[in-house]
Amino acid sequence: MTKLQVAIDLLTTEAAxxxxxxxxxxxxxxxxxxxLIKAEGLSVVTAMKAAFPDKLVFADMKTADTGALEAEMAFKAGADLVTVMGTVDDATIKGAIEAAKKYDRKVVVDTIGVKDRVQRAKEVTAFGVAFVELHAGLDxxxxxxxxxxxLIGEGREAKVPFSVAGGVNIDTIKDxxxxxxxxxxxxxxxYGAADPAAAAKALKEAISTVTA
Structure with missing residues (x-):
């Protein structure tokens, strides 16, 4: 079943x-x-993992260089998943993946700025990433x-493990x-809903009604 990921774009550990x-x-x-990570540092990753040890904690590092180093920093802080940008050199992605193997964690490639997301998704999947995030940023x-x-159409076309980020809501999640x-x-x-818990519950329930 499709997993539900909440992206917390708040700016303090307390609020997160x-x-x-x-x-x-x-x-x-x-x-x-x-x-959030830029505002609070990797301590927010540690705090979140300590508070919710049964959840996968995703550190959206958006690494563009020193893949192994930044991935290791996040994994040491408690992250289960980290992002590397899909626009970077293959060596950066591969370095992060090597660090992930060391800590038994996973790397996700973020496709913001990638011109051909389908082709790049296929390329990086071959390196051993957990999945590719087909992502349109807020801008x-x-x-x-x-x-x-x-993004949804690109996921169908790529035929690799992928996530969709950028406009997922109760009207689009079934697609x-x-x-x-x-x-x-x-x-x-x-996080923008009047009742975040109710919104998350509705999304989770919507997922459960669909057979991919």
């Missing part, structure tokens, strides 16, 4: 832990967004004509699951 506490019963993966989502359906996504990533649809 408070939100995670509300939605943890309904999510499989807790993602600590890049702005791209704000552009006229943006649709998450583009994400039907496309065969390994993970559905919801950010604003959860």
């Amino acid at each position: 832990l408070e939100l995670a506490g509300k939605v943890a019963p309904y999510v499989d993966i807790i993602e600590l967004g890049t702005p 791209e989502q704000a552009l006229p004509g943006y649709s998450v359906q583009t 994400v699951v039907s496309a065969g996504a390994t993970v559905a990533v919801a950010g604003g649809a959860i």
